[in-house]
Amino acid sequence: MRGVVMHAPGDVRVEERADPVLEHPTDAIISITATCICGSDLWPYRGHDRVHNKVMGHEYIGVVTQVGAEVRTLAVGDHVVGSFMTSDNTCEICQAGFQSRCIHTTGMGAIGTQAEYARIPLADGTLVKMPGEPPADLIPSLLAASDVLGTGWFAAVAAEAAPGKTVAVVGDGAVGLLGILAAKQLGADRIIAMSRHADRQALAREFGATDIVEERGDEGVARIKEMTGGYGAHSVIEAVGTQESMEQAIRACRAGGHVGFVGVSHGVSLNGGELFGKTVHLLGGPAPVRRFLPELIQLIWDRKINPGAVFDMTLPLADAAEGYRAMDERRAIKVLLTT
Ligand SMILES: [Zn+2]
Secondary structure (H helix, E strand, C coil), X not given: CEEEEEEECCEEEEEECCCXXXXXXXXXXXXXXXXXXXXXXXXXXXXXXXCCXXXXXXCEEXXXXXXXXXXXXXCCCCEEEECCECCCCCCHHHHCCCHHHCCCCCEHHHCCCCECEEEECCHHHHEEXXXXXXXXXXXXXHHHHCCHHHHHHHHHHHCCCCCCXXXXXXXXXXXXXXXXXXXXXXXXXXEEEECCCHHHHHHHHHHCCCEEECCCHHHHHHHHHHHCCCCCEEEEEECCCCHHHHHHHHHHEEEEEXXXXXXXXXXXXXXXXXXXXXCCEEEECCCCHHHHHHHHHXXXXXXXXXXXXXXXXXXXXXXXXXXXXXXXXXCCCCEEEEC
């Protein structure tokens, strides 16, 4: 099969890779219908993470082509969405709704779903069946559920977005934008998008943002306070992962408020004294997308949400290198790859 390999920062190639085979009786093999490039794939692409001959991709939807002897809930031909983290969906951590930290979890990034096929470990727990064969126009949204939508949704839930609340969103990448969509669905009264890019501001408004703040850092925090009677936001979504974005999120949150942080943390170190003084709830990490998948798939199937709008470029898998370039240069918010 063909699949994406990152040889070194900036060097992405589509190559022949070995076809996946069942390794455990709980595995399934899927033929990937659509995959995409994640904002987190840009960390190694830009040289912030070490990378050498690494298979790429952790977002996917597809069709089951083989199942292991112990797979009970799936059959060949099922159309499925899965999380970027595998989970048995039965351990105590999974039962509590934190499937991304399942005691048996592995990351799909090590398997590399920017490819024609993939082996899915713990298939019964990881994959969720769609109601049927997806209409072509729903494919981008269903693919978004695999990570960016699920991650934005977790951030909004962790930030306790709800009726009567003001939600501030730090980060205008695909996850931040879908955090806005989630906050809207969860009934937040006011959603403040922190963005200085006109195209992203437009999408933020389409997804439910009521206000835009262009200022960043301390100025951005001051604007949020000014807009909330001096209190700060009830709920803050952090969707970047840098020192500046994390400080901005914590400082923009009111005492007793909630910060949901889902940007992959890079070099962030928090000041204990400041944190002690803030009195805010912090919950974040790799999103337990599996918890939300059944509900998200249904919302998409019923055409109640359109998260696929974050994909503003579609390329064949063979042109993945151009997709990475476009996202790196911010010519594209998110790139969908067809197999
Ligand atoms: Zn588990």
